[in-house]
Amino acid sequence: MSDHSSSGNRPLIPGQVAVWLGAVSLLAAGLIVTGYSYLALRQGPNEDAARRQAQKELRAENAKKAQALLTEPARNADGTFRIPLKDAVALVAQDPKVVAKLQAAAGPAPAPAAAPAAPAAAAGAFVKADPEQMKRGAAVYARTCIACHQPTGLGLPPVFPPLANAPIVVGNPELPVKFILQGLMGPITVNGMTYNSMMPPVAGVSDADIADVLTYVRQSFGNQGNPVTADQVKAIRAANAGRTAPWTTAELGLK
Amino acid sequence: MTQDNRSGRPQGRPPEGDVRVSRVEASLRGPFLLFFVSAVIWLLVASVLGVIAALGLGSSVGVLRECSWFTPGRVAAAQQDLFVYGWGFNAFFALNLWLLSQLGRFEFRNGWLAQLGGVAWNLALTYGVARVFAGEMSGYRLLDFPREVGPVLAVAFLLAGFWPIVAFARRPTGHTFASQWFVVGASFAFPLVYLLAQLLVLWQPASGVVQAVAHSWFVANLLQLWFGASALAAIYYFLPKVLERTLTGYYLAPVAFWTFFLFAGWTGPAALVGSPVPLWLQSTGVVAAAMMIIPAIIIAINVHGTLSTQGGWGRAWNDTTLRFVSFGAVAFTLAGVLGGVFAFRAPSAVARFTSFATGLEQLLVYGCATMVVFGASYFVLPRLTGTLWPSAKLVHAHFWATALGFLLALVAWLVGGWQTGQLLANPAVAYADVLRAESSWFFLLTVSSVLLLVGHVAFALNAFGMILKAPAPASRHD
Numbered sequence: 001m002s003d004h005s006s007s008g009n010r011p012l013i014p015g016q017v018a019v020w021l022g023a024v025s026l027l028a029a030g031l032i033v034t035g036y037s038y039l040a041l042r043q044g045p046n047e048d049a050a051r052r053q054a055q056k057e058l059r060a061e062n063a064k065k066a067q068a069l070l071t072e073p074a075r076n077a078d079g080t081f082r083i084p085l086k087d088a089v090a091l092v093a094q095d096p097k098v099v100a101k102l103q104a105a106a107g108p109a110p111a112p113a114a115a116p117a118a119p120a121a122a123a124g125a126f127v128k129a130d131p132e133q134m135k136r137g138a139a140v141y142a143r144t145c146i147a148c149h150q151p152t153g154l155g156l157p158p159v160f161p162p163l164a165n166a167p168i169v170v171g172n173p174e175l176p177v178k179f180i181l182q183g184l185m186g187p188i189t190v191n192g193m194t195y196n197s198m199m200p201p202v203a204g205v206s207d208a209d210i211a212d213v214l215t216y217v218r219q220s221f222g223n224q225g226n227p228v229t230a231d232q233v234k235a236i237r238a239a240n241a242g243r244t245a246p247w248t249t250a251e252l253g254l255k
Numbered sequence: 256m257t258q259d260n261r262s263g264r265p266q267g268r269p270p271e272g273d274v275r276v277s278r279v280e281a282s283l284r285g286p287f288l289l290f291f292v293s294a295v296i297w298l299l300v301a302s303v304l305g306v307i308a309a310l311g312l313g314s315s316v317g318v319l320r321e322c323s324w325f326t327p328g329r330v331a332a333a334q335q336d337l338f339v340y341g342w343g344f345n346a347f348f349a350l351n352l353w354l355l356s357q358l359g360r361f362e363f364r365n366g367w368l369a370q371l372g373g374v375a376w377n378l379a380l381t382y383g384v385a386r387v388f389a390g391e392m393s394g395y396r397l398l399d400f401p402r403e404v405g406p407v408l409a410v411a412f413l414l415a416g417f418w419p420i421v422a423f424a425r426r427p428t429g430h431t432f433a434s435q436w437f438v439v440g441a442s443f444a445f446p447l448v449y450l451l452a453q454l455l456v457l458w459q460p461a462s463g464v465v466q467a468v469a470h471s472w473f474v475a476n477l478l479q480l481w482f483g484a485s486a487l488a489a490i491y492y493f494l495p496k497v498l499e500r501t502l503t504g505y506y507l508a509p510v511a512f513w514t515f516f517l518f519a520g521w522t523g524p525a526a527l528v529g530s531p532v533p534l535w536l537q538s539t540g541v542v543a544a545a546m547m548i549i550p551a552i553i554i555a556i557n558v559h560g561t562l563s564t565q566g567g568w569g570r571a572w573n574d575t576t577l578r579f580v581s582f583g584a585v586a587f588t589l590a591g592v593l594g595g596v597f598a599f600r601a602p603s604a605v606a607r608f609t610s611f612a613t614g615l616e617q618l619l620v621y622g623c624a625t626m627v628v629f630g631a632s633y634f635v636l637p638r639l640t641g642t643l644w645p646s647a648k649l650v651h652a653h654f655w656a657t658a659l660g661f662l663l664a665l666v667a668w669l670v671g672g673w674q675t676g677q678l679l680a681n682p683a684v685a686y687a688d689v690l691r692a693e694s695s696w697f698f699l700l701t702v703s704s705v706l707l708l709v710g711h712v713a714f715a716l717n718a719f720g721m722i723l724k725a726p727a728p729a730s731r732h733d
Contacts, residue, residue, distance in 0.1 A: 016365050019421040023443075024413050030447055035454055042461065 052194070059189050066254045067167075084229060087125050129215045129227040137216025140209045144202055145217075153221030159197055161190040163217050168254075170218050170225030175252065177228075177236045180210055183246035188254065201246065207233040280639050282362045283353055286369040287639055288722060290349035290415070291632065293377050295715050297341025302708040304334035309697070309704040324388045332399050333387045339397060339477070340380050340408070343620065346628045347485040348373065348415050351438045353635050354492055355419035358435055359426035363418065372414025379407040395456055395470050397477060402457040405449070412446050433508045437488035440516050444480040448473060448520075464532045471540075472523035478619055479519035479547075486583060486624040487515075487554065489631050493580045494561055497634070498570060503560030504553075511553035518546045525598040529607055544598030551591025558584040575650055579630025582658060586622030590615060593669075605676035610696075614668025621661055629657070629714065636718065640725035644717055652713040660706030663699050671696035 013021070083091075091098045129137075148160040155162040163169050168190070169176060183201035187194050205213075207230040214233075218225030311327040323329075348369075356363060363369070383400030386392075392399040400408075419438045426435075452473035455461050461469055495502050502508070524532065524540030562568050562581055571577035594615055597606055606612065633650070637643055644650060671693060678689040 014364060016363070016418075016421050016425065017368070019424045020365075020368075020417055023417055023420045023424070027413070027443060027446055031450055034447075034451055038451075038455065038461075039459060042459065 055187065055194060059194075062253065084127065084226065086127055087226065090125050090127075125226075126224055127226050129219050133212050133215050133227065134219065136209075137212035137214070138220075140205065140213035141216055144205065145213065148199070153217065153223075155190075155195075157193055158195060161188060161193070161195045162221075164221035164223065166190050166223075170223050173214055173218075173225075173228045173232060174236055175254075176214055176217075177210060177233050178240065178247050178252075180205065180214075181237060181240065182243050184248070185246035186248045186250070188249045198246065206230075207237060277638075279356050279360060279362055280353075282364065282366065283356055284639055285366045286363065286373065286415075286418075287349045287353055287635075289370050289373045290345045290352075291636070291718070292722065293373065294342050294345030294349065294628075295711075295718055297337050297345065297377075297380075298711050299715055301334050301337040301342060302704070302711045304330050304337065305704040306701075306708050308334055309701040323390065329388055329390060329392075332392055332396075333384050335397065336384060336387060336399055337380075339620070340383075341377075343482060343624065344376070344412075344416075345373070346632075347441075347481070347624075348376075350489055350628060350631050350635070351416070351419045351442065351485055352422070353639075354434055354488055355422040355438050358432055358492070359422040361422035361425060363422075365418075369415050369418050372411045372416070376408060376411035376415055379404050379411060383408075393457055397474055398452060398456055398470065402453065405453040405457065409446055409450050409453075412449070416442055416445070433491040433502075433505070433512065434488040436509075436512045437484045437491065440512070441481050441484035441488070444476065444484070444516070444520075448476040448480065464530070467527065467530070468524060468532055468536065471526045472520070475523035475526070476520055478616060479522065480516070482620050482624040483519065483587070484515070486587065486627040489627045490554075490558060490580055490584050490587070493576055493627075493631060493634060494558060494584070497574055497577050497580075498561065498567055500561065500565070500567075502557045503564065504556045507553045508557055511550040511557070514546065514553075515550035518543045518550070522547060522594070522598070525603070526607075526612065528598075528600055528603045541598045541600065541603075545595045547591055548595040551588055551595070554584075554591075555588045559588070575654075576630045576634040578654060579626045579633065583623045583625075583627035583630065586618050586626065590618040590623060593618070605680060606672060607676070608679065609672035609675040610668045610693075611672030611676065614665055614672055617661075617668065618665065622665065626657070626661075629653070632718065636721060640721060642721055642725045645720040645724070646717055649713040649717040653710050653717065656706045656710030656713065660703045660710060663706065664703035667696040667699040667703065671699075 011018075095101070145163075149155050149163050150160070153163040179199055180202045184199040186198070187196040189195075210233045211228045211230040215227040217223065218228065307325060308327055308330045311325070311330060352363070352369070355361065383404040386401050386404075387399050391401055393401065398405075420442050423431075423435055423439050452469060455469035456466055456473070460466050491502070491508070521543030522540055524536045525544040526540070528537045528541065530537075558581075562571055562584075568581070571581040597603060597611070597615065633644065675689060675693045678684045678692055
């Protein structure tokens with residue numbers, strides 16, 4: 001029946017076991033190659049720390065640039081600055097020569113003559129939002145933003161960044177509008193903490209909705225930012241009409 | 256001993272009056288019976304747990320609710336683990352070893368090594384299931400066991416499940432048969448997939464969604480490459496063997512083998528359609544699942560073509576082994592076709608998050624693999640023990656209870672799952688109503704689990720009665 005019947009000297013390792021060992025070694029070789037390449041490709045904890053360190057340095061480098069961007073006023077599609085009419089009236093009423101002063105301060109900014117720019121005055125002219133607009137904004141917030149940024153506006157560290165006391169939120173509304181329209185991909189640093197996830201673009205919100213919710217966010221959770229108008233949102237939407245890809249902080253000069 | 260085929264008497268038996276067992280089979284007796292008996296015991300435990308889980312879902316049995324060990328989440332997980340790792344693996348350890356020893360004229364001289372592996376496997380499994388009952392699960396389906404169980408199971412697999420490869424390597428002739436390809440493929444694929452999944456999911460977890468991708472990859476490989484391939488090996492063996500004819504279009508079988516092993520490993524991400532994994536990965540899974548139609552069709556040509564000539568279906572129906580095996584073959588074809596069709600995005604959008612996926616899985620694991628193992632044991636056990644099955648009535652009870660029980664459950668999973676999916680997609684229907692509609696199917700599942708338990712008890716009674724009354728292995732030492 002069998003052609004492997006044992007005869008003569010028995011080997012140290014019987015033939016069947018030798019074949020078994022061979023098959024196991026083959027499998028182990030396959031496993032080691034695959035497993036090692038996985039572990040080599042996978043980012044270990046040390047590399048993670050190194051990456052974090054590099055990120056920190058980059059963040060320090062970009063801090064000034066980011067600050068400059070945040071204090072810059074909103075712009076129209078053609079590059080001119082815009083501030084709410086009420087603010088402009090208030091500024092001019094306060095100091096009739098404000099336009100000339102600002103023109104001198106803004107310096108290289110393109111076509112600043114069309115409207116008075118805000119940077120110097122932003123701190124001085126806080127405008128309380130219309131309570132109706134706040135109410136509408138709260139409603140939009142409750143159905144759109146609340147899942148990630150939470151009812152408290154504190155977000156969910158380390159996944160979702162806070163809106164409370166976040167400079168980006170109260171600064172130039174252009175950035176938040178862009179994030180709402182096209183989303184934000186990749187790392188962003190808020191109050192010293194780096195969040196590396198994705199904010200999806202928010203579909204189905206009108207310009208008025210965005211203006212309302214931003215106004216709400218800019219004047220809630222301890223934030224003190226001026227209201228945003230639907231016209232501002234409309235201009236930013238028009239300026240980025242062709243864009244579908246999410247924004248990245250690298251592209252916007254933040255880190 | 257002279258009953259005709261219609262009596263339900265198993266046909267696979269030694270020649271009249273000869274209780275001697277061939278040397279190949281005598282050498283397999285120890286390991287085979289260890290694997291087989293532990294498989295049947297685990298099957299019984301899993302069936303009882305299945306009834307408990309079904310009762311827990313369908314109605315409120317207060318007594319069980321009181322005990323945290325019997326909360327539905329733990330019972331269902333333990334049931335699935337025991338069915339897959341206890342029954343499925345032990346049964347195919349036995350069957351694959353027997354198949355390749357037969358095909359390779361392999362006299363197994365190191366049975367104790369395989370038995371050691373079997374004991375280690377069952378001990379590790381017992382420990383793992385105890386931890387699952389204690390609530391210490393990993394949370395990944397079919398990788399529920401705490402991670403220290405993984406390496407033990409892998410080593411036990413190498414000891415218990417690698418001997419078919421040895422039998423293949425030491426076959427006397429160069430000629431090979433389809434069954435051998437599938438068993439060798441399955442025996443190599445499982446430990447590799449299992450250890451890599453352990454590494455990627457539990458030991459050195461990949462970040463974020465990659466973990467989910469690795470897990471879905473593991474589940475697809477486990478179901479297709481272990482259960483599917485092992486069952487196919489048995490189908491390819493028993494069909495021509497019992498019918499005593501060649502397979503229709505057998506020249507296509509190599510294509511079936513290679514396409515099966517090529518595409519099965521890629522089907523995992525098809526289960527992730529709609530989740531936050533890259534779109535190309537989901538599409539790859541969908542394409543692979545659709546390509547699985549190719550091996551399914553070729554195997555259908557091989558198997559159903561053979562059954563359809565010269566009254567093959569009638570003979571299969573009247574032969575105990577073939578009745579189960581051809582049930583499994585039909586289930587495999589159905590699983591391949593349904594799996595391909597429902598992997599596409601539109602149907603998948605309706606069927607996901609419902610019991611539909613369970614139905615497709617069970618079509619492969621129970622409808623195909625388990626039924627094939629039942630059929631095979633009706634063929635193998637009489638040869639190995641040198642006796643006949645004690646009761647034909649129990650054989651009938653076994654077939655009808657398992658076949659009906661499985662079909663009932665299949666209808667509940669597939670139809671109920673599809674209905675649930677459509678209700679979920681309809682915003683006008685309240686979620687409570689969806690749940691109410693879904694729970695109406697639980698009655699069917701409860702009936703089915705009881706039927707399956709009855710069938711398995713009948714099978715176990717018959718098998719254990721047979722093993723106990725078997726004469727001592729006469730030809731082993733002469």
